[in-house]
Amino acid sequence: MTKIKILGLDPGIATLGFGTIVGQQSSKVTDSTLVKLDDFGIIKTQAKTPLGDRLCIIYDDLHTLVNEIQPDLVAIEKLFFYRMSHTITVAQARGVLMLVLGQAGLPYVEFTPPEIKQALTGYGNAAKIEVQEAVARELSLDFIPRPDDAADALAIAITAWFHQNVNS
Numbered sequence: 001m002t003k004i005k006i007l008g009l010d011p012g013i014a015t016l017g018f019g020t021i022v023g024q025q026s027s028k029v030t031d032s033t034l035v036k037l038d039d040f041g042i043i044k045t046q047a048k049t050p051l052g053d054r055l056c057i058i059y060d061d062l063h064t065l066v067n068e069i070q071p072d073l074v075a076i077e078k079l080f081f082y083r084m085s086h087t088i089t090v091a092q093a094r095g096v097l098m099l100v101l102g103q104a105g106l107p108y109v110e111f112t113p114p115e116i117k118q119a120l121t122g123y124g125n126a127a128k129i130e131v132q133e134a135v136a137r138e139l140s141l142d143f144i145p146r147p148d149d150a151a152d153a154l155a156i157a158i159t160a161w162f163h164q165n166v167n168s
Helices: 051-069 084-104 113-121 128-138 148-166
Strands: 002-010 015-025 034-044 073-077 108-111
Touching (some): 002 051, 002 148, 015 051, 015 148, 034 051, 073 084, 108 113, 108 148, 128 148
Parallel strands (some): 073 108
Antiparallel strands (some): 002 015, 015 034
């Protein structure tokens, strides 16, 4: 059986969601493919904190997280433009995220929000609750992970898992 640990990241300046899953795939046709929840949560920064300090918090906390989790693959939500002021700060946080991954030498894949929704629900314009319910279903959970940023990160990780299985 081959195992892979995937860390999903939902970039943000105030809240960066993370979720880790472990997928196990057998080369035997009769064995089933299995994916399990490993961990999830958020990296949070305070709104009144200067931007540079917020980026340093993300950098330090993400370094610690990557060292603790030691993922085989990282999946990231691609930047999706909707409000310019919000997009710029998310892009700055995403830049820090990419720096940490580069320093750690970690491979990563990226998915747009519609790609994630399509992978989990079969519909690229699915509602947030539909995606969250799909996360719970795919991970055999009797709850929807909270906060939303962590659930989103798990959705990103599951999308990477699906993508790995299609391309392997």
